[in-house]
Amino acid sequence: MRKTLLLVLLSFTVLSSFASIKIGALLPLTGGVSAFGELVKKGIDLAREEKPKVLGQDVEIIYMDTRSEKTEAANGMARLIDQQKVIAVIGEVISGNSIAAGEIAEKKKVPMVSPSSTNPIVTQGKKFVSRVCFIDPIQGTALAEFAFKTLKVTKAVVFTDIEQDYSVGLSNFFMERFQKYGGQVLQVKYKSGDQEFSSQLSQALAFGAQAIVITGYYNEIALIAQQARALGYKGFFLAGDGADAPELIKIGGQAVEGLYFTSHFHPDAPVTPVTKPFVDAFMKKYGTRPSTLSALGYDAYMIIIEAIERAKTTKPELIATAIRSIKNFQGATGTITIDQQGNAIKDVVIIQVKNQNFAFAAKISASALK
Amino acid sequence: MSLNPTILIQNLLNGLMVGGLYALIAVGYTMVYGILRLINFAFGDVMVMGIYFAYYGATLIRLSFPLAVTVSLAGTALLGIVIDRLAYKPLRNSPRISALITAIGVSFFIESFAVVFFGPNYKPFLDALENKTIAFESFVIGNVYLPKIIFIILGITAIALFILFVIVYRTKIGMAMRAISADIPTTSLMGINVDNVIGFTFAISSALAALAGVMWALRYPSFYPYTGFVPGLKAFIAAVFGGIGSIGGAVVGGILLGVIEMMIITLFPTLMQYKDAFAFIILIVILLVKPAGLLGKRTVEKV
Numbered sequence: 001m002r003k004t005l006l007l008v009l010l011s012f013t014v015l016s017s018f019a020s021i022k023i024g025a026l027l028p029l030t031g032g033v034s035a036f037g038e039l040v041k042k043g044i045d046l047a048r049e050e051k052p053k054v055l056g057q058d059v060e061i062i063y064m065d066t067r068s069e070k071t072e073a074a075n076g077m078a079r080l081i082d083q084q085k086v087i088a089v090i091g092e093v094i095s096g097n098s099i100a101a102g103e104i105a106e107k108k109k110v111p112m113v114s115p116s117s118t119n120p121i122v123t124q125g126k127k128f129v130s131r132v133c134f135i136d137p138i139q140g141t142a143l144a145e146f147a148f149k150t151l152k153v154t155k156a157v158v159f160t161d162i163e164q165d166y167s168v169g170l171s172n173f174f175m176e177r178f179q180k181y182g183g184q185v186l187q188v189k190y191k192s193g194d195q196e197f198s199s200q201l202s203q204a205l206a207f208g209a210q211a212i213v214i215t216g217y218y219n220e221i222a223l224i225a226q227q228a229r230a231l232g233y234k235g236f237f238l239a240g241d242g243a244d245a246p247e248l249i250k251i252g253g254q255a256v257e258g259l260y261f262t263s264h265f266h267p268d269a270p271v272t273p274v275t276k277p278f279v280d281a282f283m284k285k286y287g288t289r290p291s292t293l294s295a296l297g298y299d300a301y302m303i304i305i306e307a308i309e310r311a312k313t314t315k316p317e318l319i320a321t322a323i324r325s326i327k328n329f330q331g332a333t334g335t336i337t338i339d340q341q342g343n344a345i346k347d348v349v350i351i352q353v354k355n356q357n358f359a360f361a362a363k364i365s366a367s368a369l370k
Numbered sequence: 371m372s373l374n375p376t377i378l379i380q381n382l383l384n385g386l387m388v389g390g391l392y393a394l395i396a397v398g399y400t401m402v403y404g405i406l407r408l409i410n411f412a413f414g415d416v417m418v419m420g421i422y423f424a425y426y427g428a429t430l431i432r433l434s435f436p437l438a439v440t441v442s443l444a445g446t447a448l449l450g451i452v453i454d455r456l457a458y459k460p461l462r463n464s465p466r467i468s469a470l471i472t473a474i475g476v477s478f479f480i481e482s483f484a485v486v487f488f489g490p491n492y493k494p495f496l497d498a499l500e501n502k503t504i505a506f507e508s509f510v511i512g513n514v515y516l517p518k519i520i521f522i523i524l525g526i527t528a529i530a531l532f533i534l535f536v537i538v539y540r541t542k543i544g545m546a547m548r549a550i551s552a553d554i555p556t557t558s559l560m561g562i563n564v565d566n567v568i569g570f571t572f573a574i575s576s577a578l579a580a581l582a583g584v585m586w587a588l589r590y591p592s593f594y595p596y597t598g599f600v601p602g603l604k605a606f607i608a609a610v611f612g613g614i615g616s617i618g619g620a621v622v623g624g625i626l627l628g629v630i631e632m633m634i635i636t637l638f639p640t641l642m643q644y645k646d647a648f649a650f651i652i653l654i655v656i657l658l659v660k661p662a663g664l665l666g667k668r669t670v671e672k673v
Binding site for chain 2: 032162188189190191194195196198199200202203205206219222223226227229230231232247250251253254255
């Protein structure tokens with residue numbers, strides 16, 4: 001009895017491995033950032049429905065939970081490759097986990113495409129790890145571009161969260177480009193969890209800031225904006241994608257009205273012909289408008305399928321090469337070109353808080369960010 | 371940077387406000403210490419529970435904000451009594467170190483409870499308010515901006531402290547509290563129910579911490595289960611600074627600590643990153659120079 005069962009199981013695995021192409025999805029489906037994982041999964045599921053076949057074979061997505069942890073991300077990647085024999089992996093969502101999982105993918109020579117990890121280290125020195133999102137240097141440059149060219153700001157104060165690598169990096173990239181244009185910058189520092197910013201704001205006001213650029217996360221951004229307005233600050237607020245959470249508006253209220261931040265995607269941003277059909281299909285399937293992470297998950301799947309089609313094979317190494325030669329791919333979040341380092345070169349979307357909602361404000365094209 | 375008088379005034383007011391909030395919590399530490407010789411490390415967490423009660427009172431039960439705050443004060447007063455009955459009363463005759471460790475345990479328990487029950491994320495306090503711009507409205511005199519919320523908080527703090535002094539120095543129960551802090555066995559021989567008075571002390575100091583919490587959330591309108599950690603520690607330092615056991619000392623210590631902190635970072639903005647360290651430096655200096663605190667009485671421990 002047991003032998004037959006084993007035989008049946010075995011033949012199933014053999015059959016299915018012949019019948020379908022397996023792509024892994026390594027996501028935080030439980031734990032601290034499980035909300036992020038769920039959003040990406042929605043995008044992948046929708047993409048799979050739209051493109052269920054490649055090279056004439058069915059695509060099967062194998063989901064693997066990382067519990068939002070680095071060790072589980074590495075273990076999950078090993079399991080996907082060794083046990084499930086996937087030929088490519090979508091994941092992880094946050095940079096720390098992607099770095100851990102990327103080591104394994106690199107060692108086992110299976111391509112991995114992260115939808116949303118923006119830290120430069122994720123793909124650094126790797127041949128098999130790529131991503132469909134832009135990296136922080138592009139984001140910082142785009143902010144400087146927007147502040148100087150569009151808003152005509154010449155004096156900016158940068159608030160840097162010295163506890164976050166993300167914020168320190170983003171501040172540097174912003175200041176570099178802004179000063180190159182001839183703008184004046186004053187940098188002030190704070191720590192995640194700080195609540196009182198009057199000292200830094202006094203400095204900012206004395207400096208004559210036309211724009212306050214906050215490179216940290218939404219909670220501190222909201223508090224800084226409130227205290228700045230209370231002290232009579234009338235200028236612009238700018239931020240990176242750390243502001244991209246509904247809590248920004250809930251905490252900041254009217255104080256964050258008018259704030260601009262860089263992002264990967266906005267449902268109203270007409271970046272490519274794919275965007276609108278994607279938004280409509282998403283609305284139909286889930287009843288809500290897609291968030292940034294869902295759109296990035298969708299693009300990650302589509303890029304892998306495109307690479308398999310171009311490579312005309314299921315050999316992971318050739319797919320990895322194909323991913324890095326993708327140029328001007330029309331995704332939901334933009335026209336994506338993957339460079340030789342595995343990073344996406346694409347347009348940056350600028351979102352503004354308008355009537356207590358996130359509204360599309362502008363698009364900074366990738367060509368302006370070189 | 372040249373220091374202009376506007377910035378000095380803004381930050382002085384800010385320091386007074388934060389100091390007043392420290393004072394409200396410090397009074398709790400000092401009253402409980404005065405009576406039980408116990409540092410109730412859970413006051414920072416009681417303060418956060420006060421914020422949660424007010425927040426859910428206004429958002430879930432849809433009470434008006436003043437009513438939600440009243441309910442929150444009553445709820446935290448009750449919480450204070452419960453903490454005393456469950457955690458500290460069984461240890462009245464145990465060594466002091468047992469009660470101290472229990473206090474740390476209570477603090478961790480409340481924090482973990484809040485994480486599990488209310489969630490670990492930041493909550494927007496604006497949701498609880500009818501006037502959603504209160505946190506950043508200002509009085510404008512010429513081109514000087516003075517945040518309104520600071521004056522509101524200063525006013526309420528002053529009223530709360532006045533009521534506290536009336537209770538402690540002008541009522542019978544206040545007299546009983548002072549008597550217990552002098553000598554517990556003799557007080558109980560005078561026919562006073564010591565446990566009830568201790569319960570009352572916990573109730574009133576918890577309510578003050580909750581009031582401080584609600585005002586903290588008005589000024590910094592996002593909070594999560596660990597919001598009370600730093601203010602709780604600062605208030606403890608303020609109590610020691612002023613002389614632990616002395617209510618007047620806690621008030622003076624709290625206000626001074628708030629103002630000193632704010633003035634140091636105003637005068638030396640580059641030291642901003644070390645802001646939280648100043649309070650501890652003050653603590654070390656005061657313990658070395660004047661261990662009994664500013665207004666504390668030097669007592670000789672009888673062995």
